[in-house]
Amino acid sequence: MGFQKSPAPQTPPPQKKHAPPSPSTAKSSSHKSSFSRSFGAYFPRSSAQVQPRPPDVAELLRLVEELRESESRLKTELLEHKLLKESIAIVPVLENEISARESEIERSRRRAEEAEAENERLRKELQELKRLLEVSLSARSNLIKSLKKTASDLGSGIFKREVADTERPRHSRCNSEELVDCSDSVLSASVRSRAPRVPNPPPRPSSSSPSSPSTATAPPLPPPPPPPAKAGRVAPAKVRRIPEVVEFYHSLMRRDSHPRRDGGAAAEVPVPATANARDMIGEIENRSTHLLAIKTDVETQGEFIRYLIKEVESAAFTDIEDVVPFVKWLDDELSYLVDERAVLKHFDWPEQKADALREAAFGYCDLKKLESEAxxxxxxxxxxxxxxxxxxxxxxxxxxxGIYNISRMRESAAKRYKVFQIPVDWMLDSGYATQIKLASVKLAMKYMKRVSAELETGGGGPEEEELIVQGVRFAFRVHQFAGGFDVDTMRAFQELRDKARSCHVQCHNQPQKLYCRSATC
Incomplete structure (x- = not known):
């Protein structure tokens, strides 16, 4: 739709010029005008006040209205065109989004179908395993009943045969012995019970300590290897408190306006435990066998367990070094049982003393291992x-x-250990704690020597200041932990302090040199 061409304006026709009136006509006209004036005085002409609009102005107004309508219509069409253009630009983005959503829905649907199929398969497998478990349990119960019946029948038959053997002549003794051997083999194959455990004798203590009566009747053992050095008889470490360490640490911490923290050990990521359905089903399936084995141990290993009870109750030690092999021997003997806790709860087992012996032995071994590592x-x-x-x-x-754990154990377990005759001198501050503190002092000496060597190879700067702060903080920490330094560690600390002071002076002189150079320039 475009602009319409306006028609050309029509020119009014030329007016014809009239000839001047003649005298006669002038006379008549004057007469008419006088008449009209006289008549017009009573009837004035209204048409003289309203004149008709020229035809070209009306046409122009009409054209202006049409142009305004065309302009508004064109603006509307232009706006619609812009909206259409923007809609066309958004359509591909919307189509891509729709296709992505459809693909995601399709993937979710496939995953749901796969999960449903897997659930159905697991459901069928669980039903099959339950059915097999029921069949197995029924078969085992029937087998146990038949075995009991067979055992009772065989026992009565053996008793009758023994009575008959006393009355029969001697030539039938061979046949009866063969029959007894056959019945014994059937019983051993059917019941499948383990033979009673013959316990090994407990280890002998290295020092003179009271022993149980059963150990006196045991056969002699080969002499044990020589025990290591006793923890409670170590000479006291030659460490003393050094006030210079505390003073230098506090002065350095005041000078260091930005405290830095040493990074701790990385946190262990706990590994989540996932339960497997098949393992649970297998455990349920083996439950009956496990209970039967526990019942068999309770019935057949009574003498063995009572022997262990007597040994644990009569155990008394004066040296912690003797507790460690005794606990190892006890654990080795109890490992013969199918389930230690389940079997021992049927007996009067001294659980508190056995647990205290294990706790003392493991704590001592951990402390000894830690001291050896340091x-x-x-x-x-x-x-x-x-x-x-x-x-x-x-x-x-x-x-x-390690020291914290020992102090906590000493507070909570010292009374129990004394009641159960377990030595506690290794837990005191004069025991292995002294050796551990002395090892920490040696560790501080190695730390400060390494820092001093690094300062010699360094070129100055904030890295050296950070290294000095770490070294002094470590030295102060060990000094407070061990209660002082020995001679070698004090010498290493003095060397580190001298290097720290020289580094501090050098760092203060560098800005002054730079200022002097800038002033000369």
């Missing part, structure tokens, strides 16, 4: 400084936790 630690100069210092920090944390 004493045998060697700093590898080929390793980078950061990982090496981190390893020593981790070892110190282990030593601190």
């Amino acid at each position: 004493s045998s630690f060697r700093d590898d100069p080929r390793q980078l400084c950061g990982p090496a210092l981190k390893k020593m920090q981790t070892l110190l944390e282990k030593l601190e936790h």
Whole structure:
């Protein structure tokens, strides 16, 4: 739709010029005008006030109205065109989104179908396993009934045969012995019960301690290997408190306006335990066999368990080194049972004393292992400084936790150990705790030597300040933990302190040199 061409304006026709009136006509006209004036005085002409509009103005107004309508219509069409254009641009994006949603719905539908199929398969498998379990249980119950009946019949037959053997002549003795052998083989194959356990004698204590009566009748054992050095007889460590360590630490911490924290050990990620349905079904299936084995152990291993009860109740020790082999022997003997807890609950088992013996033995072994690890630690100069210092920090944390655990155990278990005649001197501050603290002092010496060596190879800067802060913090931590330093560790600390002061002076002189150079320029 476009603009319409307006028609050309019509020019009014030329007016004809009239000739001047003649005298006669002038006379008549004057007469008419006088008449009209006289008549017009009474009847004025209304048409003289309203004149008709020229034809070209009306046409122009009409054209203006049409142009306005065309303009509004064109604006509307232009707006519709823009909206259509924007809609066309959005359509591909919407189509892509719709296709992505449809594909996701399709994938979810397939996964749901697969999960449903897997659930159906597992349901069928569970039903089949339940059916097999019921069949197995019924078969086993029938087998047990038949075995009991066979055993009772065979027992009565053997008794009757023995009575008859006393009355029969001697030539029938061979046949009866063969029959007894056959019946014994049938019983051993059907019942499948284990033979009673013959316990090994407990280990002899290294020192003179009261022993049980049963150990006196036991056959002699070969002499045990020589025990290691006793924990309670270690010479006291030569460490003393150094006030300079505390003073230098506090001065350095005041100077260090931005405290830094040593990174702790990485948190262990607990691994979630997932229960498998098949394992649960297998456990249910084997439950009956397990209960039968427990019942068999209760019936057949009574003498063996009563022997262990007597040994545990009569056990008394004066050295913790003797507790460790006794606990190992006890665990080895109890491992013969199918289920230790399930079998022992049918007897008067001294559970509290056995648990106390295990707790003391394991705590002593852990402490001894920790002290050995700290004493045998060697700093590898080929390793980078950061990982090496981190390893020593981790070892110190282990030593601190070990001492904390021993102090906590001493508070809670010392009375129980004394009641059960378990030695407690290894838990005191004069026992293995002294050796662990001395090992931490040696560890601090290695730490400070490594920091000093790193400062010698460094070129200054904030890294050296951070390293000095770490070294002083570690030294102060060990000083407070161990109660002081020995001579070698104090010498290493003095060396680190001197290097820290020289580094501090050097860092203060560098800005002054830079200022002097800028002033001369």
